[in-house]
Amino acid sequence: MSGSLLSKLEIDVRMLGMLAALAVIWIGFDILSGGVFLTPRNLWNLSVQTASIAVMSTGMVLVIVTRNIDLSVGAILGVVGMIIGVLQVQWLPAWLGFEHWLTAPIAVAAAIVIGGAIGLFQGWLIAYLAIPSFIVTLGGLLIWRGAAWWVTTGQTVAPMDTRFKAFGGGVEGALGATATWVIAAIACGLIVVALGLARRRRIRFGFPVRPGWGDAVIALFACGAVLIAAAIANAYPLPAGTARRWAEANGIPWPDGGLFIPHGVALPVLIAIVVGLAMTFLARRLRFSRYVFAIGGNPEAAELSGINTRWTLMKVFGLMGVLCGISACISTARLNAATNSAGSLDELYVIASAVIGGTSLAGGVGTIAGAMLGALVMQSLQSGMVLLGVDTPLQNIVVGAVLVLAVFVDSLYRRRIK
Template sequence: MSASAMRGLGQGSGAALRALEVDPRLVGMLGALLAIWLGFDLLSGGAFLTPRNLWNLSVQTASIAVMACGMVLVIVTRNIDLSVGAILGVTGMVIGVLQARLLPELLGLEHPATWLIAVLAAVLVGGAIGLLQGALIAWLAIPSFIVTLGGLLVWRGAAWWVTQGQTVAPMDGRFRMLGGGIEGAIGATASWILGGLACAAILAALLASRRRRLRFGFPVRPLWAEATVAILAVGAVLGTVAVANAYPLPAGIARRVIEEAGGTWVPGTFIPHGLAVPVLVAIGVGIVITVLALRTRFGRAVFAIGGNPEAAELSGINTRRTIMLVFGLMGALCGVAACIATARLNAATNAAGSLDELYVIAAAVIGGTSLAGGAGTIAGAMLGALVMQSLQSGMVLLGVDAPMQNIVVGLVLVLAVWLDTVYRGRMR
């Protein structure tokens, strides 16, 4: 192919992306994710791209994706939070003690309110820790790097202090649904219904956005671009549901389910898992934080602070309060992630959340959040979390040892920051 033809192809691709209104970095990230999946599937002899592995991958990604949503807002304000893994650890120990020791004595075993109290406690404890750190950063002007680095050590030590290093188990039966597994899937029928509702919501949102633009005289996508976006979005939802429903319950579990329902077990009966509860929680968090960031005064204040802190303060934004609330939100999301991680293990351990800060920051940066502040997307961060977890899951599948996994993650983080720097330089 000649140089002129290649330039024409590049210009055509750029025009198509502009018509679709898609961030080129998002396309690049999707391409990288596809390459990672295909590469690991080839190296593992087809074991990576199986319904079972993809279902487990989605569950493993959930807690990191939840925290990455909060990390986007933290980094957008030109700050950083190195303590997220430690906050997850100490919060997990607190809710573990509540479920395994305190609440059974007060309410009895497997009380219907136990899991609700545990989740509320996780959000409150995590949020309180975040607000404390945010207050130190906003009102005492201590750099966030130092406050959260200290928090990493303090809260990791506090997690050990709660139970003197002992593992706490088991968790409440209803609470375990938050971790996925056999108990934490909604089944095929509910998954298809939820997928259908999601597709309808996507189409309605695209139609409403187009009508709103036309009403105010703003430019709109060409019809082919609008249809392409709709097809891709709906296809992604339906494909996700199809993969979740292609992963069957183990034969022993399926037999028990059928017999408990009064049926007769037939060997080979296929009962799908369906979508996992922690994945639905992560998606719900992502939607809520996206609306908060893009459709509220608080979200606009966050991005204004990241763009120019001095101008934001002069325009009347209470920058100190906003930064404190951002860290409080980050802590609350660590509490939600602690519920997912603790429920998945069915135990609260001292090691919970170790090195999660690395994965969360990497997910946000890979997803397009600039360390210079002022720019970032929640969807990009969640996709970045999937990229990071795919790397880890693939390396585990290939038998790569833990030190090499850390080396790869570190290199990917450095590469992502470098690519962001290059992209920002070209945009100027």
Template sequence: MIGMVLALAVIWLSFDWLSGGAFLTPRNLWNLSVQTASVAVMACGMVLVIVTRNIDLSVGSMLGFVGMVVGLVQARLLPELIGFEHPATWLISVAVAVALGGAVGLFQGALIAYLAIPSFIVTLGGLLIWRGCAWWVTQGQTIAPMDSRFKPLGGGIEGAIGTSASWAIGLVICALILIGIAFARRQRRRFGFSLRPLWAECAIAVISCGAVLGAVLIANSFALPAAIARRLVEAKGQAWPEGGLTIGHGLAVPVLLALTVGVAMSFLTKRLRFGRYVFAIGGNPEAAQLSGVNTRKVLMLVFGLMGALVGISACISTARLDAATNSAGTLDELYVIAAAVIGGTSLAGGIGSVTGAMLGALVMQSLQSGMVLIGLDTPLQNIVVGLVLVVAVWLDGIYRRRLG
């Protein structure tokens, strides 16, 4: 985790220097956080897949397929049933995306768990099948625009919660961090486990809360365009000041959604029986089965959960583009797998971290954003991402050999 944070700092400082100070600006960092959200959500699920010694190569194509279905539901199906811009349209769309993604994931998981087909083969086939289905849904036509209540899921001006709400959420997160640290220390003392020095606990609390409040400060520093800010002020019946007014975006909705998914997945892996079963299967499948764990059912549910998270990411991606396109999610499987591996998830199974995967997603997106900012061509960007993935797996192998 420390290594990832240091690597992220080096990447940010390097790209800021190469871009002449354009990288570490509120605007670019806000956009970076929004762009990371979709991959981060899927990376949370990929951690569990890889921990069980499997892989899912179909997540990018599945995102494209689910996104096209969501666009079809919003633009053609629901308007005929309940009319355009109905308040329930976005809720139905999200429900359809999660249900469809979960169903596809469960189907692939059943093939892997009950028919004993290797996950590499099943999901490689899925990569081709779901991309073809994405085209087949509308014969390759792009569907736009999306429902106005759905678009905030993708960020943008509509998807920012404002400065006051952002500070409130930041303070709540800091309070939860302090409560979590205190509770964990109390539990370790209760069961006789070793405790960190008090100064170390305080340092972790200060650094964590500082990172949260710093992120809120950056989000609030990214100001709305003057014309839009003026329209918002006048819509409230207030007079626009002669000298103008600066109104910050605040935190983006997709970022908050990704953080919520990350917290929920961390709780699942660390506090629930299902999470313990997943890591037990990854550590030693035979021992887990002999211990009474229904390994086939757990494996199928892992892929179902991965599919449901792909559905959430499809909503974020479709809302951000304000359109459902056939090419959505292209190469996302590479970024999701790379994010999980860079975040400390071992391809040998049994080891993984949801928090690490989300940081890994931020590292991968930082590389892509930085390379775009300094003008590198797309082929060279793909080369760099591929090299990063290979190096990450190599370092994982070295780490495991040292532990062994």
């Protein structure tokens, strides 16, 4: 009966399983932490911490789909973060002065360009010189991590430009209650429109469609999740000191009980969502994505069919580099400093997120939404263990075990559907 219902709703069983696993993780950590894990404050911080990994995991899906791997994403984040840190602290102030409004846009543009250039270079080595991606990106991990140290000879660079700090969340990157509800309303509208357009497209081409009540149920649950997330973001208030300074700056008297000013959704979370939507559109609607999945399904057949497999593969790694640049902005802004340790072990979390999200290491299969949900699962594990005071070595053991388990489950699933 349940299987028939899921088939009518066209719900991915693996995605449903991940949601169930996430619920178990959250409830379990909340019980073990004495009710701390599921507080608005911790969930808000969890969403910010997930943003950087989630952005990179969307690119890792396409990399793995093509039967490749990228072990250098954390090191690319590190070197790009160090470069844009030096750019903001040393180079741009000499030309524009401190706190210039152009500093943040230039830093973001530089991160995207540098990350993309590194990705394209590695993609060229893999695609045109036929060097295995494992070797190229393993070498890249060492090279770019060393380059990050070389930029400042190991010194931490801080602080970042005030406008740039908004990319990391915190008070500067909190959008507030009104903007959060507006974004939630727009998101709900887009969900309904997307379901309607998908239904109309299927009818026009004669494809089977879900029953009307099925679309209504999916819209109800999706919009409910969006509104609950918005309510949680608005339930976390600004610190009393920050709220008092805001009230004084705006000429608002400070009441005896203080003011409740919500954080709202964080800018890095919004960036991750926008990147996820853009990558989903790219993976589902563009010719480029059809080439990517064709290469992952059968590289020889894809090349014989006329696809320029080498140029496509190079673009995949270039896109991965661009996403690393965006994540570098989020990570550097969140820390308000560029450090040599930034991005350490991120490659493990990014790969694990993609694999947990249903991307097969055998290639040809993967979803952007699954990878982002996988990133939330991985970050929830780490956040929960930090709350419980678990030592870092044991955290790494758990993450490694989860990655191995995810690959094992994927192999079982693939054998079952054959």
